[in-house]
Each structure stands twice: as C-alpha cells, then as structure tokens.
Amino acid sequence: MEIQRNIMDYDTVSLDDDNSAVVIIDQTKLPGNIELISLKTAQEIWDAIYLLQVRGAPAIGVAAAYGIYILAKGIDTQDYDTFYAEFKKQKEYLDSSRPTAVNLSWALNRMEQVIIRNSDKTVPELKQLLKKESIKIQEEDIRVCRTIGEYGLSLVKPGDGILTHCNAGKLAASKYGTATAPIYLGQEKGYGFRVFADETRPLLQGARLTAFELYASGVDVTLICDNMSATVMKNGWVNAVFVGCDRVAANGDTANKIGTSVVAAVAKQYQVPVYICAPTSTIDLSTPNGDAIKIEQRKPEEVTEMWYQERMAPEGVKVFNPAFDVTDHSLIAGIVTEYGIARAPYSESLKEIFAKKEAIEAEGV
CATH class of the missing domain: 3.40.50.10470 (Translation initiation factor eif-2b; domain 2)
Incomplete structure (x- = not known):
C-alpha cells in the first residue's frame, strides 16, 4: 500500500504477528514512493534482503530475527528434533542472502541459540521464546544506536x-x-x-x-x-x-x-x-x-x-x-x-x- 507521509513516521522493520508477517519499507521505491510490504514466506524474506528492499546491517539483523521467527511459527510439528531441523534449514537459507553483513548471521545464530538452550521446552513454548528474542533484538538496536550517537557526538x-x-x-x-x-x-x-x-x-x-x-x-x-x-x-x-x-x-x-x-x-x-x-x-x-x-x-x-x-x-x-x-x-x-x-x-x-x-x-x- 502506498503511503504519502513523512518517512520518519514509519518503522523500517516491524513485526505483524497477527498476520504472521515481517513488514518493511521497500527501500528500492524510495524516495519516489513510501511503500510498506509484508513478507510471509522464506522466499519473500530472502528476496527482500538480497534485493535491498531492506538493507543496512542493523535492519537486516532485525528483519532476519523477525523473519526466522515467522518461519518457525509456521513449522507444523510437536517434535523438538523435527522442529529444530526445519528451523536450521530455514536459518541457513536466509543466511545465504547477504554474505558480507555480519549482522545477518549474528541475529540468526542468536535466534538458534534460543532453541539450543531450551531443548527441554515444548515447541509452542519455543515459538514464544523466539518471538520474545526477536523483539528484544529490535529493542536493543534502538538503545545501541542512541548510545553510539552519544559517543559520536563527543567527537x-x-x-x-x-x-x-x-x-x-x-x-x-x-x-x-x-x-x-x-x-x-x-x-x-x-x-x-x-x-x-x-x-x-x-x-x-x-x-x-x-x-x-x-x-x-x-x-x-x-x-x-x-x-x-x-x-x-x-x-x-x-x-x-x-x-x-x-x-x-x-x-x-x-x-x-x-x-x-x-x-x-x-x-x-x-x-x-x-x-x-x-x-x-x-x-x-x-x-x-x-x-x-x-x-x-x-x-x-x-x-x-x-x-x-x-x-x-x-x-x-x-x-x-x-x-x-x-x-x-x-x-x-x-x-x-x-x-x-x-x-x-x-x-x-x-x-x-x-x-x-x-x-x-x-x-x-
């Protein structure tokens, strides 16, 4: 959908949990059009990162965290090993989209650690933990950027x-x-x-x-x-x-x-x-x-x-x-x-x- 308001009014990346989607500003359309797109499939998320619809190391990390959560949410099994195997497959696929930006693999590895550390949890519990971790990654990004700004301002x-x-x-x-x-x-x-x-x-x-x-x-x-x-x-x-x-x-x-x-x-x-x-x-x-x-x-x-x-x-x-x-x-x-x-x-x-x-x-x- 096309939006005609100030670009600063919109989140670069956000989670639409109700619709199982990652919502991003399509940066390939800027500055002519401010357009929000919803990413729901592994292919859509991979393409968005590779095609620079979402770009910038921190934003890629946030998009990857939300993306792997959305994909994990759709894994239909109650068995831990089956769930983890499918998660890892999806994680490795997303990780292949941009080889230079370390935040991509950093965020995906951090999400994987949630599953590894909680092998005693049920699959529904794991999905909730993944959601919590993905939100935490974005909240940390905001704090980190502001703190970098404060140190940078001293220069x-x-x-x-x-x-x-x-x-x-x-x-x-x-x-x-x-x-x-x-x-x-x-x-x-x-x-x-x-x-x-x-x-x-x-x-x-x-x-x-x-x-x-x-x-x-x-x-x-x-x-x-x-x-x-x-x-x-x-x-x-x-x-x-x-x-x-x-x-x-x-x-x-x-x-x-x-x-x-x-x-x-x-x-x-x-x-x-x-x-x-x-x-x-x-x-x-x-x-x-x-x-x-x-x-x-x-x-x-x-x-x-x-x-x-x-x-x-x-x-x-x-x-x-x-x-x-x-x-x-x-x-x-x-x-x-x-x-x-x-x-x-x-x-x-x-x-x-x-x-x-x-x-x-x-x-x-």
Missing part, C-alpha cells in the same frame, strides 16, 4: 561539517541509525551540523535514502557526487566523516559500502578524521583482517542500466561491481561502539570493548 562540536557515505541512518536500523545517530542527536540539541551526503554509486543509497531522511528531519544536508568529496574536504567544509559498516575485522579493517575506502584515503590527505559507527554485533573478532572478509559481487545491470531510461554503457562491456570495499585500519581515527570508542591499535582496543560488554552483561545492566 564533534556545534556547527561542524560532517560527511557520510551510503546510508547508515534510520532506514538502515530501527531508529537513529549508526553513522547518523550523532547527527540526529545533535539536531535534537540544536548543534546545527552541516551534512554532506555522498550519492553512493551505483545504488545511490546516499541520494535516495540518506539525503531523503535527513532532509525530512530538517537537517542541513547537501547531496554531492562521490567524486566531490575531495573538493569539499579541501575547502575546509568537513570536520569529520561518520560512516557505518557491515563487518569490522579483529584488526580494525572495516567492510562498508563500495567507495568508503576512497573517502577514507581522501580524508587522510586533508587530515579529516574518519569514524566507523559499529554496533558490537557488527564486529567480528573471528575475522583476522580485511582480506578475510568475503565481498559480495552484484549484477552488472546495477551499473549499466538500473537508473537510466536507456542503457548507459556499450553492450558487452565488462563490469566489475563489488558491493563493498575494505577500509584499512590505518585510515580510521576511531570505531564508535555502544560500549565506547575504540582507538588504534584495534587488535587490543576491540578486545577491551568486548571485555567491557561482557562485564556489563554479567552484572545484568
């Missing part, structure tokens, strides 16, 4: 210019976003940030999504082409770069939307600090460095045809279309998490972040 001052790449905003999460969380909190406090949003070729998430949601929120946002970032930095208009991420390796290397590493290299040239806004669910200490991160390759049509009335490249030309690149840890000034800001050397500080997380969780805070 800038009123009136600063901020550049961001891709979309790590509300549309990529449940609320606030990650990279945009400091911007939204600053907006609440009257900081008057000037934001530059890269268009983010080839899928234009910065143009279609970041510029859209920031403008709708009253933020002073200027859209620029990706190849203009050096100019605005050289002009002294940018004081900090905030970007999200899809996976952080143990050494601080970070996979994010293609073009992020270019922004980081340019920022180093002009002595502008680059901050990665990363929930701990996006940090993968089992991945040693960026070379070990699998980079998703996408269809060539996204580059040659997707946004044009007529094909904008010669027929038969080869196209290289990686969805992400890896920003070397040496280009990153800090990794902003919900448990504090990690600084180089990241191989040590990221472990300290997780130690802090474990201590707080052990205290039940």
Whole structure:
C-alpha cells in the first residue's frame, strides 16, 4: 500500500504477528514512493534482503530475527528434533542472502541459540521464546544506536561539517541509525551540523535514502557526487566523516559500502578524521583482517542500466561491481561502539570493548 507521509513516521522493520508477517519499507521505491510490504514466506524474506528492499546491517539483523521467527511459527510439528531441523534449514537459507553483513548471521545464530538452550521446552513454548528474542533484538538496536550517537557526538562540536557515505541512518536500523545517530542527536540539541551526503554509486543509497531522511528531519544536508568529496574536504567544509559498516575485522579493517575506502584515503590527505559507527554485533573478532572478509559481487545491470531510461554503457562491456570495499585500519581515527570508542591499535582496543560488554552483561545492566 502506498503511503504519502513523512518517512520518519514509519518503522523500517516491524513485526505483524497477527498476520504472521515481517513488514518493511521497500527501500528500492524510495524516495519516489513510501511503500510498506509484508513478507510471509522464506522466499519473500530472502528476496527482500538480497534485493535491498531492506538493507543496512542493523535492519537486516532485525528483519532476519523477525523473519526466522515467522518461519518457525509456521513449522507444523510437536517434535523438538523435527522442529529444530526445519528451523536450521530455514536459518541457513536466509543466511545465504547477504554474505558480507555480519549482522545477518549474528541475529540468526542468536535466534538458534534460543532453541539450543531450551531443548527441554515444548515447541509452542519455543515459538514464544523466539518471538520474545526477536523483539528484544529490535529493542536493543534502538538503545545501541542512541548510545553510539552519544559517543559520536563527543567527537564533534556545534556547527561542524560532517560527511557520510551510503546510508547508515534510520532506514538502515530501527531508529537513529549508526553513522547518523550523532547527527540526529545533535539536531535534537540544536548543534546545527552541516551534512554532506555522498550519492553512493551505483545504488545511490546516499541520494535516495540518506539525503531523503535527513532532509525530512530538517537537517542541513547537501547531496554531492562521490567524486566531490575531495573538493569539499579541501575547502575546509568537513570536520569529520561518520560512516557505518557491515563487518569490522579483529584488526580494525572495516567492510562498508563500495567507495568508503576512497573517502577514507581522501580524508587522510586533508587530515579529516574518519569514524566507523559499529554496533558490537557488527564486529567480528573471528575475522583476522580485511582480506578475510568475503565481498559480495552484484549484477552488472546495477551499473549499466538500473537508473537510466536507456542503457548507459556499450553492450558487452565488462563490469566489475563489488558491493563493498575494505577500509584499512590505518585510515580510521576511531570505531564508535555502544560500549565506547575504540582507538588504534584495534587488535587490543576491540578486545577491551568486548571485555567491557561482557562485564556489563554479567552484572545484568
């Protein structure tokens, strides 16, 4: 159904338990149409993640949690082993939709642990526990993003210019976003940030999504082409770069939307600090460095045809279309998490972040 209201009035992802559906904003239709779609089958959920109808690491995690709950809810058996086997099959299928974003597997594994830890429960009880866990994942996402925003806000001052790449905003999460969380909190406090949003070729998430949601929120946002970032930095208009991420390796290397590493290299040239806004669910200490991160390759049509009335490249030309690149840890000034800001050397500080997380969780805070 088509809705014509402010984009900020709607949840990026929500659970419609009565109709056994995950409801998302179809982000492929933005900014022209705000359209909500209901996902009920494994194929629909898989397609929505793969086709970027729902995207952004936190939002993918929430959608996966709700999705696997909806699929588990429909498993017709009272036998634990049969239920678990079918759950695992569906989980592995959903997990295959986006290989780079660690939040996808993180959320699905967390949901699986509910079943493993409660093998003594009945199937109806397990389904209720899965529902509770999926809701908890979304509630945590909101708290985590706000806390990241608070830490990020400490790195800038009123009136600063901020550049961001891709979309790590509300549309990529449940609320606030990650990279945009400091911007939204600053907006609440009257900081008057000037934001530059890269268009983010080839899928234009910065143009279609970041510029859209920031403008709708009253933020002073200027859209620029990706190849203009050096100019605005050289002009002294940018004081900090905030970007999200899809996976952080143990050494601080970070996979994010293609073009992020270019922004980081340019920022180093002009002595502008680059901050990665990363929930701990996006940090993968089992991945040693960026070379070990699998980079998703996408269809060539996204580059040659997707946004044009007529094909904008010669027929038969080869196209290289990686969805992400890896920003070397040496280009990153800090990794902003919900448990504090990690600084180089990241191989040590990221472990300290997780130690802090474990201590707080052990205290039940």
